[in-house]
Structure formats: structure tokens, C-alpha cells
């Protein structure tokens with residue numbers, strides 16, 4: 001496919017499945033604008049949704065210590081949601097999963113935020129030997145989504161803790177403003193426990209004794225969001241209020257002593273290297289492109305600003321070398337082994353056992369339900 005870039009957002013042919021209309025608008029921003037119009041409610045209706053959610057959480061939380069759980073990565077979305085939850089008067093259990101890659105800033109942010117807001121904070125530390133084994137297995141697998149081990153552990157622990165504490169509601173920082181665009185061809189969902197186990201069985205060296213793995217039913221409940229079957233209700237209130245990530249960062253810095261990381265998801269040392277170096281260099285796409293395109297669709301970044309921001313590299317040659325050395329040292333890899341892994345044949349999620357069929361089916365059903373609701 002000859003190179004082409006959208007004339008409205010900055011998505012381009014680095015997504016092999018992208019399509020363009022006669023105006024040069026891509027399928028991603030066209031779909032995202034439609035979804036934003038229906039599901040992003042920075043208005044009275046959204047405010048009403050939040051009031052109803054808060055009332056429901058308080059009612060269901062009666063007799064318990066907490067109204068809901070909030071998974072805190074230390075990034076701007078979950079941190080801002082925690083700050084808003086205090087405003088709403090919710091009793092929240094903050095939960096952080098430490099997969100061994102936290103930056104100093106993320107550790108600071110998670111702890112400072114909990115202290116300033118007066119919320120209980122539970123930190124679950126993943127056994128490092130097992131985390132390392134799964135991470136190296138993913139590097140050896142040739143798959144592009146090397147963040148699966150961190151993402152999977154985060155969600156799996158949250159599922160388990162909700163059950164343990166009898167919590168029925170989960171506040172998620174997921175939002176359309178910064179995440180309305182992410183091409184399906186750029187990776188497979190991290191919640192696929194079957195794929196994680198298959199990759200580890202093939203390339204891992206040590207048995208997984210404590211590494212949290214998501215069950216099929218928890219995965220189905222999360223993607224399906226079927227009320228009758230869902231013990232845990234996932235709420236995404238950032239879609240029901242005006243949400244500007246740049247203003248949110250400033251608010252957190254001023255009110256909570258929060259420290260900015262730079263880019264989305266850079267609270268993890270591995271994710272920073274993965275998103276800014278491994279994905280563009282080895283797999284030929286840059287997630288910043290989707291993130292900035294989402295911000296364009298949300299109207300909080302112009303296309304020119306996004307094009308300009310794409311020119312800035314997160315690394316100098318020296319800092320890149322430092323981060324590669326850091327990751328190699330933690331994973332127990334030599335530089336030669338790292339270079340060899342970076343040149344190994346690429347694989348796709350379809351090359352390993354997965355729940356992809358069911359996940360895609362759930363997505364299609366949700367799309368159909370969205371269309372049906374609009375009628």
C-alpha cells in the first residue's frame with residue numbers, strides 16, 4: 001500500500017488495515033467521532049450519569065469498608081479519576097500493581113496521591129522471577145504487544161481483589177478523549193489469559209506459581225460487559241465529564257504534587273522503551289500517532305500540533321542506550337541476546353492459541369448493540 005496519511009487526524013498506513021474516504025478522512029477518526037458524539041458526555045446528561053453512578057456505588061457499598069476499587073497506575077487518567085472520586089465523596093480502595101518497572105516518578109505519584117486524598121492504598125508486587133520469565137517469553141515470542149505481562153497482571157490482580165474484598169464496582173480511567181483510536185492490527189488484547197499461558201509454556205523457563213492469570217469467564221465478563229453475568233461492574237466516568245488531559249495534569253501537579261512523565265503510559269521503564277523504540281523500530285508503528293489522533297478527535301490538540309509533537313523523540317542516543325542497558329540488566333539478557341531478539345522473525349497473535357475468536361465476537365456484539373441502541 002502506498003504511503004497515505006489522514007487529512008483530519010494523523011493516522012497513516014502504518015496501520016495496514018486503514019481505509020480512507022474521498023475526502024482523505026480515515027476510518028479511525030470517522031468511527032471515533034461517531035463514538036464521541038454518542039458516548040462522550042461532557043454535559044448535563046453526563047453529570048446526571050455520574051450522580052446516578054455515585055448514588056449506586058454508595059448504596060451497594062453500605063455495610064462495607066469501600067464503595068469501589070480503583071486501579072492506580074500512577075498515570076494521568078487513573079490519578080485524575082482518584083482525585084475526582086474524592087470530590088464525589090466515594091470511599092475508594094486504591095490498588096496498585098507493581099510489575100517491577102515503576103519509574104521513581106510513578107512510585108512517588110501513587111504514594112503521594114493516596115496520602116493527599118486520604119485513601120487506603122494496597123500495593124501488590126508481582127514475584128519478579130516470574131514477571132521476568134513471562135516478559136522474556138514475550139520477547140522471544142516475536143509478538144508485538146510486549147506490554148501484555150504488565151497489563152495482564154494489573155487486570156488479573158484487580159479481578160481477584162474485587163472478589164476478595166467483596167467489591168462490586170470498579171472505577172476505570174479508560175476514556176475516549178485519549179484512547180478513542182487504537183487499530184486492532186496493532187496488537188492483541190492483554191487480557192487473553194490463554195495466549196499468555198501458551199506463550200509462557202513455549203518460551204518460559206520457570207513454572208508460574210503466583211503470577212496472576214485471568215480466567216476465560218473474567219475475560220468474557222470484562223469484554224462482554226453483560227450485566228447479568230458480571231459480578232463486577234466497570235465504570236468509566238471520565239467519559240461523562242469534560243476531560244482535558246493537559247488540564248488534568250496541571251491540576252494534579254498543583255493539587256497533589258503529582259509529577260509528569262512526558263508521554264502516555266511512560267510510568268513504566270519498560271513501556272517507555274517499548275512504545276518509543278521497540279514498536280517504531282521493529283514493528284513499524286508508533287502508538288503516539290493513535291494517542292494524538294484521539295486528542296485531535298476530542299478537540300484538545302490540533303493536527304498541526306500533533307504533527308509537530310511526532311517530530312520529538314523521547315530519547316537521545318545516550319538515554320536510549322541507558323534504557324536498553326537497564327532493561328537488559330533487569331531481564332538478565334546480554335546486549336547480544338537483546339539485539340538477536342530485536343531481529344528475530346515477527347509473529348502475530350493468530351500464531352499462538354488464544355481467545356481471539358471470542359474477544360472479536362464480543363466486540364462485534366457490542367458494536368451491534370451500540371447501533372441497535374441508536375435506532
Ligand SMILES: [Zn+2]
Nearest residue numbers: 006009026029
Ligand atoms: Zn483520521
